[in-house]
Amino acid sequence: MLYLVSSLLIGYGIGFFTVKINYLLVIFLGKLWSSGNAQRRYVLVGGIVTVMYGAMIFYQTNDFVLTLVFVAVFPVLLVSGIKHAMHRFNQYIDVLNALIQSLFPKEDPNDDQHEALLADTSKISQEMLGSMRKSQLESLKILFFFFDSIFAVFFISLIKGKLRFSRFINLSKEDQVDYMHIWAAIEGLNLGPVALKALIGYSYYTSHLSWDKIGYRGEVLRRSYIN
Amino acid sequence: MTALNIQTTFDADETKNVDVCIIGTGAGGAVVGYHLAQAGLKVLMLEKGDYYSHDDIKSETREENLHKLWKNRGAQLTKLPLLAITQGECVGGSTIINYGICFRIPNETLDIWKSETGVEFSQDELGKEYSEVEKQIQVRQITDAGTSHEKLEIGCKALGYSGSWMYKNYITDEGGIKQNVLLSYLEKAKPENLEIYANCKATKIIKNGDKISGIQAVHTNLNETITIDVKSTILVISAGTIASSELLLQNKIANSSGYVGTHLGFHPASSVIAQFDHVIDGQNDLSMAYHCNHFGIEKTHEPGMMIESIFIPPSTFSAATPGIGKENAEFLEKYDHSAVAGVMIQDEAHGTVSLNWSKDAVVDYTLSDNDGKKLLEGLKAIAKIFFAAGAKKVITGHIQKTILESIDDLHIIDERGFGLGSFRTASAHPQGGNRMGATKKNSVVNSNCRSHDIKNLYICDASVFPTPLGVNPQLTVMTIASLAAKKILEQKTDIFG
Numbered sequence: 001m002l003y004l005v006s007s008l009l010i011g012y013g014i015g016f017f018t019v020k021i022n023y024l025l026v027i028f029l030g031k032l033w034s035s036g037n038a039q040r041r042y043v044l045v046g047g048i049v050t051v052m053y054g055a056m057i058f059y060q061t062n063d064f065v066l067t068l069v070f071v072a073v074f075p076v077l078l079v080s081g082i083k084h085a086m087h088r089f090n091q092y093i094d095v096l097n098a099l100i101q102s103l104f105p106k107e108d109p110n111d112d113q114h115e116a117l118l119a120d121t122s123k124i125s126q127e128m129l130g131s132m133r134k135s136q137l138e139s140l141k142i143l144f145f146f147f148d149s150i151f152a153v154f155f156i157s158l159i160k161g162k163l164r165f166s167r168f169i170n171l172s173k174e175d176q177v178d179y180m181h182i183w184a185a186i187e188g189l190n191l192g193p194v195a196l197k198a199l200i201g202y203s204y205y206t207s208h209l210s211w212d213k214i215g216y217r218g219e220v221l222r223r224s225y226i227n
Numbered sequence: 228m229t230a231l232n233i234q235t236t237f238d239a240d241e242t243k244n245v246d247v248c249i250i251g252t253g254a255g256g257a258v259v260g261y262h263l264a265q266a267g268l269k270v271l272m273l274e275k276g277d278y279y280s281h282d283d284i285k286s287e288t289r290e291e292n293l294h295k296l297w298k299n300r301g302a303q304l305t306k307l308p309l310l311a312i313t314q315g316e317c318v319g320g321s322t323i324i325n326y327g328i329c330f331r332i333p334n335e336t337l338d339i340w341k342s343e344t345g346v347e348f349s350q351d352e353l354g355k356e357y358s359e360v361e362k363q364i365q366v367r368q369i370t371d372a373g374t375s376h377e378k379l380e381i382g383c384k385a386l387g388y389s390g391s392w393m394y395k396n397y398i399t400d401e402g403g404i405k406q407n408v409l410l411s412y413l414e415k416a417k418p419e420n421l422e423i424y425a426n427c428k429a430t431k432i433i434k435n436g437d438k439i440s441g442i443q444a445v446h447t448n449l450n451e452t453i454t455i456d457v458k459s460t461i462l463v464i465s466a467g468t469i470a471s472s473e474l475l476l477q478n479k480i481a482n483s484s485g486y487v488g489t490h491l492g493f494h495p496a497s498s499v500i501a502q503f504d505h506v507i508d509g510q511n512d513l514s515m516a517y518h519c520n521h522f523g524i525e526k527t528h529e530p531g532m533m534i535e536s537i538f539i540p541p542s543t544f545s546a547a548t549p550g551i552g553k554e555n556a557e558f559l560e561k562y563d564h565s566a567v568a569g570v571m572i573q574d575e576a577h578g579t580v581s582l583n584w585s586k587d588a589v590v591d592y593t594l595s596d597n598d599g600k601k602l603l604e605g606l607k608a609i610a611k612i613f614f615a616a617g618a619k620k621v622i623t624g625h626i627q628k629t630i631l632e633s634i635d636d637l638h639i640i641d642e643r644g645f646g647l648g649s650f651r652t653a654s655a656h657p658q659g660g661n662r663m664g665a666t667k668k669n670s671v672v673n674s675n676c677r678s679h680d681i682k683n684l685y686i687c688d689a690s691v692f693p694t695p696l697g698v699n700p701q702l703t704v705m706t707i708a709s710l711a712a713k714k715i716l717e718q719k720t721d722i723f724g
Contacts, residue, residue, distance in 0.1 A: 134585055218540075
């Protein structure tokens with residue numbers, strides 16, 4: 001029974017970390033690009049691990065029924081682990097919104113357009129992400145996933161001697177900005193925050209609600225039909 | 228002007244029989260479509276993007292328009308996300324979103340094309356065609372461009388750098404209305420002969436023996452996918468660099484040379500922002516106007532760089548300036564005191580387009596060391612020019628925050644180097660991928676844009692350029708397409724019987 005319980009827990013863990021490792025490998029190999037076929041790899045890993053653990057349990061226990069129970073339940077927990085990690089992976093919109101909120105805090109309490117401007121920024125950013133090629137969107141999702149992870153927050157913050165053991169979205173706004181600045185100052189690794197800043201800054205200033213502050217009128221038609 | 232014969236929505240599957248099917252309605256496709264329709268051929272143009280009338284565009288701001296009209300909303304990146312590539316995706320293609328700058332091909336670049344792949348244009352043939360296209364699209368030299376552009380002129384003159392006001396396809400009404408192929412070609416074509424299907428993506432090219440026999444396109448609305456089957460005697464692919472190669476690779480055609488998806492160049496560009504102590508307010512000015520060709524191929528006789536003054540909207544300005552959040556916002560506060568110029572490299576054509584497992588195009592391109600050095604020198608040259616014009620501060624397009632307070636700070640640019648990911652770079656001029664040349668041993672199409680492999684297939688867009696031009700490419704795309712259309716008509720009897 002101990003084998004069964006521990007193997008099932010391992011199954012969940014393998015499922016969860018298979019997703020993480022898959023994307024972390026992509027990052028560490030220096031290729032912020034993926035073909036969008038990760039699920040095939042999960043099926044392959046799941047199949048191999050199920051066979052391996054099933055064989056191990058049968059070898060240790062010689063109990064055919066227990067092995068059958070394991071083979072029936074293990075994949076379910078493995079898939080649960082994958083689903084949970086995928087859910088985390090798909091929280092990039094939450095990370096995006098947290099970034100927008102922390103990069104553009106409300107400075108004037110009388111600014112009644114601020115919330116609308118941030119909502120507009122989020123909408124425009126999401127439209128841009130939604131129209132990207134699938135492979136490039138996945139690259140950005142990887143970036144959001146990694147950016148938000150406890151792993152990245154911990155090690156990036158540690159560079160400046162700060163101990164943070166939390167996901168980005170759970171940090172205070174001040175810590176979020178500080179974390180972003182620390183990362184952006186690391187030469188060679190700063191492309192990530194620069195890409196996120198470019199996306200969000202571009203969207204913020206695409207919204208006409210941001211223009212009054214900088215005296216931009218957004219008039220196009222004197223130059224006409226796009227310039 | 229005639230009424231545009233255009234359809235943007237579709238209710239049911241249909242089959243069309245035409246003489247010519249053209250995929251893409253940009254600089255290349257529109258010119259070919261116009262000439263063939265005027266000659267009496269039945270032409271159907273398939274466009275993946277939507278159609279936006281003049282009134283549609285007038286009713287919204289520049290930002291809202293650009294957000295809609297750019298391919299992938301401007302978020303088209305290379306495999307390593309170091310280069311943002313801007314292309315239009317709408318009826319009219321990139322000619323709708325570009326700044327309308329027109330240059331003829333430099334003689335030196337044409338010589339490179341001739342020696343590398345055996346391109347067979349004569350100067351006379353090209354010159355005559357350029358003149359016709361320039362007349363049709365109303366090319367004139369820019370005047371009264373505005374203060375932000377004059378800064379580049381002042382600096383160049385102070386340093387003795389050669390430069391001049393550029394040529395643009397625009398009319399001077401209402402302060403300068405830029406033309407595009409929608410206005411100059413498509414709306415002037417005979418509507419009974421030229422039909423446009425917008426929001427239709429060509430997905431499948433059907434080959435029968437050594438000829439193309441049909442094209443399948445899909446229109447996707449909220450509820451269903453509608454299929455358009457096109458039977459045509461000739462197929463012209465003008466989907467633009469990257470997409471044209473992608474289509475050929477997806478359909479595994481016209482690639483006996485193995486060159487489809489190779490030799491891409493991008494004219495990678497980076498910008499320099501200069502802050503002045505007085506208001507410039509570039510939003511009142513033309514979008515692009517003065518150029519310094521002191522370091523260009525026509526002066527140095529080898530691929531070099533071009534410096535051009537440019538107005539950029541706050542969205543792009545934010546992405547082009549350093550800092551995050553508040554720090555970045557401080558640069559935006561000086562928006563109306565800023566002038567901008569970009570340096571564009573005539574780069575080595577070593578980029579590739581390939582397909583990933585999802586059959587999507589992946590563009591692989593990074594700056595070579597040689598091109599990185601040129602870009603670095605270009606940023607230095609612009610900094611010098613702006614300081615000579617009286618700038619108080621110069622911000623370069625490095626990823627790492629780089630702000631120069633005076634000419635004495637130029638060494639900082641050298642210290643930044645030109646390694647991978649050193650600069651913010653963008654490309655508005657993707658070229659190559661289906662290079663033109665004398666034989667199938669070195670190219671995909673011949674000098675008439677006709678496939679070496681498939682006799683009724685033509686490729687007419689910037690993807691046929693063997694190497695990057697070194698100057699803004701739209702006029703040359705139109706001119707080569709115009710020549711190709713005339714060759715098709717010369718061979719009309721052979722092709723159509």
